[in-house]
Amino acid sequence: MRVQVAIIGAGPSGLLLGALLHKAGVDAVIVEQRSADYVLGRIRAGVLEKVTVDLLQEAGVADRLLAEGLVHDGIELSFGGARHRIDFEALTGKHVTVYGQTEVTRDLMHAREAACLQTIYEAADVAPHGFDGTHPTVTYRKDGVAHTIACDFIAGCDGYHGISRASVPPASLKTYERIYPFGWLGVLSDTPPVSPELIYSNHERGFALCSMRSMTRSRYYVQCSLDDKVEAWSDDAFWDELRRRLDRAAAETLVTGPSIEKSIAPLGSFVAEPMRFGRLLLAGDAAHRVPPTGAKGLNLATADVGYLARALAEHYAERSDAGLDTYSQRCLRRIWRAERFSWWFTGLMHRFPETGEFGRKMQAAELDYLVNSTAASTALAENYVGLPLEG
Numbered sequence: 001m002r003v004q005v006a007i008i009g010a011g012p013s014g015l016l017l018g019a020l021l022h023k024a025g026v027d028a029v030i031v032e033q034r035s036a037d038y039v040l041g042r043i044r045a046g047v048l049e050k051v052t053v054d055l056l057q058e059a060g061v062a063d064r065l066l067a068e069g070l071v072h073d074g075i076e077l078s079f080g081g082a083r084h085r086i087d088f089e090a091l092t093g094k095h096v097t098v099y100g101q102t103e104v105t106r107d108l109m110h111a112r113e114a115a116c117l118q119t120i121y122e123a124a125d126v127a128p129h130g131f132d133g134t135h136p137t138v139t140y141r142k143d144g145v146a147h148t149i150a151c152d153f154i155a156g157c158d159g160y161h162g163i164s165r166a167s168v169p170p171a172s173l174k175t176y177e178r179i180y181p182f183g184w185l186g187v188l189s190d191t192p193p194v195s196p197e198l199i200y201s202n203h204e205r206g207f208a209l210c211s212m213r214s215m216t217r218s219r220y221y222v223q224c225s226l227d228d229k230v231e232a233w234s235d236d237a238f239w240d241e242l243r244r245r246l247d248r249a250a251a252e253t254l255v256t257g258p259s260i261e262k263s264i265a266p267l268g269s270f271v272a273e274p275m276r277f278g279r280l281l282l283a284g285d286a287a288h289r290v291p292p293t294g295a296k297g298l299n300l301a302t303a304d305v306g307y308l309a310r311a312l313a314e315h316y317a318e319r320s321d322a323g324l325d326t327y328s329q330r331c332l333r334r335i336w337r338a339e340r341f342s343w344w345f346t347g348l349m350h351r352f353p354e355t356g357e358f359g360r361k362m363q364a365a366e367l368d369y370l371v372n373s374t375a376a377s378t379a380l381a382e383n384y385v386g387l388p389l390e391g
C-alpha cells in the first residue's frame with residue numbers, strides 16, 4: 001500500500017488528522033492496534049475549547065456537537081464550605097463546550113466510514129521505519145499476515161504509551177516529567193449533574209470535581225491514593241466520599257445512581273521535545289500529557305493536529321515546508337503554557353500531604369485572592385477557555 005500520510009493511532013488525534021487531511025485532498029490511512037469498540041469504550045475528556053470545536057467544524061464533523069454540546073460560560077470553585085463562580089463570558093467573552101471525547105471519537109469514526117476512508121483496526125506489531133530518510137514505511141501484522149505501508153510522512157498519534165515516540169533514538173529526544181503522588185477515582189453515572197456548571201472543590205479530605213457529559217449523564221471524580229483499587233470502592237462509598245467534599249447545598253442535591261464506569265487515573269505532566277524527527281511527526285498524548293485538572297489534554301491534542309494538518313496540506317499544495325519546519329516550535333509554545341496552567345491548577349486544588357498545614361493555608365489564601373481579584377480570575381478564565389491557533 002502507498003499513501004501520502006500513514007497515521008498511527010485512531011484516538012481523537014489520529015481521527016481528526018485523518019478528517020482534516022481528507023478535506024485538504026491529502027491521502028492518509030490510519031493504523032490502530034485496538035478494535036473500534038475498545039477505542040469508543042474509553043471514558044476520558046469532556047470539556048472542549050473553541051479551538052477544538054472550530055477544528056471539528058472545519059473537518060465537517062461538528063453537527064451533533066453543535067446540536068447537543070452544552071455551552072458553559074463559567075465554572076465554580078468550592079472551598080471553605082462555599083462556592084464562587086468564575087464567569088468566563090464576562091471576563092473573556094468566551095466559553096467552553098461540554099461534549100464527551102467518546103462522542104467526538106464516534107462522530108469522527110462515522111464520518112470516516114461514510115467517506116470510505118481506511119482505518120485498519122486490530123493491527124499488531126505496528127512500527128514506523130526509515131523516517132530519517134525520504135522513504136518511510138509503517139509495518140504491521142493483521143490476522144497473522146505482515147503488511148507494509150509506504151508513505152511520505154508518518155504521524156505518530158498513538159498516545160502516551162505508543163510506539164512512535166518509543167521508536168525515536170533516545171539521544172534525539174529530551175523529556176520532562178512530573179508524577180503526582182495521587183490519582184483521580186472517576187465515576188460515570190446516568191444521573192442529572194448536581195449543578196449546571198462544573199464544580200472544582202478544594203477540600204481538606206482532597207480534591208473533587210463534579211463534571212458531566214450531558215444533562216442526564218454525570219462524571220464525578222475524587223482525589224484518591226495511588227494505592228487505591230477500583231474494586232475496593234463500592235458505589236455507595238464513592239458517593240459518600242464525594243458528598244463529604246462538596247458544599248452543603250451541593251451535597252444535599254446530589255442525585256446518585258449506579259456507576260456505569262469506574263476507574264482510577266494516575267496524574268502526570270510530561271513533555272517530549274522536539275515533536276518532529278525527519279518524516280515522523282508526533283501529535284497529542286504521544287508527545288505530552290497534562291494532569292486533567294485544567295481540561296487541556298484533548299484540546300492540546302486537537303491543536304497539534306490543527307497545525308500538523310495545515311503544514312502537510314501546505315507541503316502538498318504549495319510545495320512549502322515552512323509549516324513542517326516550525327511545527328514543533330509552534331506546538332511546544334502552546335503545550336508549555338497549558339502544562340503551566342494544569343500544574344498550577346492541580347497544585348491549587350489538591351491535597352498534598354507533604355506540604356502540611358502551611359500548604360493548606362497557602363491554598364486558602366490563593367483561592368481567596370483568586371475569587372476576589374478580577375486580574376487573577378481573568379487569568380484563570382483565559383487559560384481555561386484556551387488560546388486560538390496562531391497563524
Ligand SMILES: Cc1cc2nc3c(=O)[nH]c(=O)nc-3n(C[C@H](O)[C@H](O)[C@H](O)COP(=O)(O)OP(=O)(O)OC[C@H]3O[C@@H](n4cnc5c(N)ncnc54)[C@H](O)[C@@H]3O)c2cc1C
Nearest residue numbers: 009011012013033044045126158159284285295296297298
Ligand atoms: C484515564 C484518562 C482520563 C483522561 N481525562 C481527561 C479529562 O478529563 N480531560 C482532558 O482534557 N483530558 C483527559 N485525558 C486526556 C485525553 O483523553 C487525551 O489527551 C486524549 O485522548 C489524547 O488523544 P490522542 O489521540 O493523542 O491519544 P489517545 O486517546 O491515547 O489515542 C491514541 C491511540 O493510539 C492507539 N495506539 C497506541 N499504541 C499504538 C500502537 N503501537 N499502534 C497502533 N495504535 C496504537 C491507542 O489504542 C489509541 O487508540 C484523559 C486521559 C486518560 C488516559
